[in-house]
Amino acid sequence: MLSLKKITSIILLLSFLILAYTGSMLYIAPQGRVAYWAIWKFAGLTKTEYTNIHIMFSLIFLIFGILHIYYNWKAIIHYLKNKHKKLVILTPNFIIALLITLLTFLGTYYNLKPFNTVIIFSDNIKTYWEKVLGTPPISHGELLSLENFCTKFNIDLQKAESILKENEIKINSPNDTLKTIAIKNNTTPQKIYELIRNAKELSQNKTTNSTEENTPTGLGKLTLKEMSELYNINFEKAKDILKTKGFKFDDNTKIKDISIQKGMLPVDIYKMLKK
Template sequence: MSMRRIISLTAFLSFFVMLLTSVILYIVPQGRVAYWADWRLWTLSKDQWGAIHINAGFLLLLSIILHIYYNWKPIVLYLKNQAKQITIFTKEFNAALILTLILVVGTYVEIPPFSTIINISDGFKESAAKEYGEPPYGHAELSSIKTFSKKMNIDLKAGIKFLEEAGYKISQDTQTLKEIAKENNISPQQIYLIISRESNKESLFSGKTTTLPENPPPGTGNLTLADFCSQYNLNIKIITRSLKESNIVSKADMTIKKIGETNKISPTDIYEQIKLITSKNLEN
């Protein structure tokens, strides 16, 4: 067997794996969404694709180092000028260096086409967030079902009962949503939908609102007002009417971020205004 061929083919195959995983990680949902909805592609999770990407990178790096070792003479020839003297800054090296610097600086200052590439990736992630749904707060799947229920104003005993009626097992209320989901082969998001069934039903018929978290959870700005109200059992008609009374233009299909941009205020201000509306409704 030829070591040169093995190294060259290993570099080629590891590059192919790197290329594939790079494309997948380019379009994969944000971590909070992927973990919440248990996102998978070809049965592999976001973390598993990331692990393959990292290890393939190390294999590619190792094969490139060995490739350089076995092809040192040709590489040295690339660094020689017309006088056959070794010089690092040849015309070819300078061209490669300039291209690399343009990429780094262009990405840093966020100018097209480099910013466009990033924006397209963000677009994929925002679409995924709308499709799969956002968690009510960051890393909600790591909360125990007891803590989660308390934060979301859900009756713990009723929630556990709903899970058992649906055929899912739960050992104790200190288990995290992620652990329960893994044991029952479902996503943390599905657990939330099941245990919140009673509160959703109550809100649907009584019109009562729930207490929002103190600070807006990650990804709140990307939620449409309709999705936001659905997530927190809020009456969207009351919310839009109350926002209008505060001279804030809003529509059900507008994201919180878009509402902020339209009214020239921050998404956080929109969130605080909705929180104020819900607190007033609770008092009444």
């Protein structure tokens, strides 16, 4: 005979396992701009698919969690009673559970050790993906149409289309986004860009926006050393320049935290050190 109480418990168990898995994958997944540009996948699922599944099962877990509380209300109340069977909210068990919860919340909110090490480790994994997969020339460039992308980076559209056709990349329309073209051809926006990036306009009336193209994204989450390694910047010289200008930092300080000291953006730090 079917039992909603038993079904609720089983759904909670299965939802917990799925949330644990998708949460772990999102923890190690690249930053969105990198994942979408390279169409990162793990076990056949993209970051977007992991995110959507995680959101849906969070909702399922919430709904059936409420049902679980309803069906087990007597047991929960029993946990809040003392040895004399009197209801006491602040039992030792409740206080310990509350303290652990508050400590975790506040430690994470204020970025305190050891809680911040969990976040730092995730950031380090995401930085690793940037080194392996590369970064897009512009955030969410995969959402630009081929025509707009070529215009933005001064790439000859006809030459780009010719190069793609030579490499057996089928294009229905130049108004298709790089993402759409990539998916239809079982490749990535990154690979398409690598094919067409050298198809520059030869007209003297047009100039290449090299600064915009060569300025990387996602700099804020990097440390100075990581940015130096990624973008061929002399680390020791970079430290001297920043210290001379009054910036305060250590080996673990992120570029975003360095830049805000002077009301700047991470890209401003990058441009300063690349001069």
